[in-house]
Amino acid sequence: MSVIHCDIALPAGFRPQDILAFHRRDGERLAEQVDDDGLKKGLLWRGLPACLDLRFRSGRAILSLDVDGESGDAGELERMGRRMLGLSQPVEAFERQYRGHPQLGGLIAARAGLRVPQTATPFEALAWAITGQQISVAAAVTIRRRMLLLCDCRHSSGLLCHPDAARLAALTADQLGEAGFSRAKSRAILALSQAAVSGELPLDAWLDGAAAEEISERLLAVPGIGPWTVSYALLRGYGWLDGSLHGDVAVRKALGMVLGAADKPDQRQTQAWLEAFSPWRALVAAHLWALLQAGGF
Structure with missing residues (x-):
């Protein structure tokens, strides 16, 4: 058994609650256990069972990985941690461009700094x-x-x-x-x-x-x-932010709410609406998910 650690600085306005909600989806807590300031997650590390402990502390993410075997280097853990936290996603540029948009502006204002949590692999x-x-x-x-x-x-x-x-x-x-x-x-x-x-x-x-x-x-x-x-x-x-998730039922339902439509748009209408926001279509979809709080989006 071995343990490795890393400490990651978080950008201003980072939203830990999105990460915690994503990993809280299974209430039976067999593989992920979330509490007020972090989580534990079981994963395979170089093929070996491991437990990731992630804690949020005043502008930082503190990670430790307990491996049932040889652990490897902290740099590899940091790369995985940064991916899981969505830190490579240039959300600031997206928000600057669309904060005044008639439909997206309100979504962005409600969840400024929203990033899409990513899986370990x-x-x-x-x-x-x-x-x-x-x-x-x-x-x-x-x-x-x-x-x-x-x-x-x-x-x-x-x-x-x-x-x-x-x-x-x-x-x-x-x-x-x-x-x-x-x-x-x-x-x-x-x-x-x-x-x-x-x-x-x-x-x-x-x-x-x-x-x-x-x-x-x-x-x-x-x-x-x-x-x-x-x-x-x-x-x-x-972390690719331009996939078109127009076939997603939750995306279509939330878009109908944003547009004030009586019924949710069909896939063709949703695809056409999202197309205007390329290369950010999947990030727009994430904001629509978040409007419904769909499974921790």
Whole structure:
């Protein structure tokens, strides 16, 4: 067992509550435990069970990682922490440009500094995106919990760790079905996992600056992964702020509220409205999610 630490300075106006809400989605607290000033999260670190402890302290994020084995260096932990906190997202530029917009201005004023919390790894973002296809957040949380219990990868603290591609690739479609995945989602999860294990989809390597268009093309070739899944995973896993989430029911519902419409816009209307905000379409979607407080958005 070993522990590494890092200390990250946060920008003025940083919103810890968004990070905490994102990790509070599962009330059973089997893999993430959130309290008033931080959280603990089980994850796999270089394939080993680990527990991330993240604390917010007056303009700083204090991270420690307790690994059941050799831990590696603090620089790697800091890079992961900065991604999870959304610190590479240039939200200040977005807010300067649109704070006077007739519809967005009010959303920005209500949540100035909003950033999109990211997952610990791109694979976790993709697994969540597939799990959440066309179902409610509550249903997706339940299926995710069952998947974690099925894999039963635990840190010595007792926290469950999100499985990596190798662990999910070792499952069968029947096992995933018992956890609540449809046949189509089981096939998609297994195809994704197997391609990641083989190196056909170098998900972590893409963090070093692969173009979103290249990642999208490669992911769309996986059976069961469509445009919504790709846009969501690029946002949560890579911090790409220009995916068009016009197919998202919560985005459409919130847009209807913003526009004062009697009914939520259809996908075509939502896509056309979001298009005007490129290259910030996914960040606009996050503000719309936040309007509904959809699953910690």
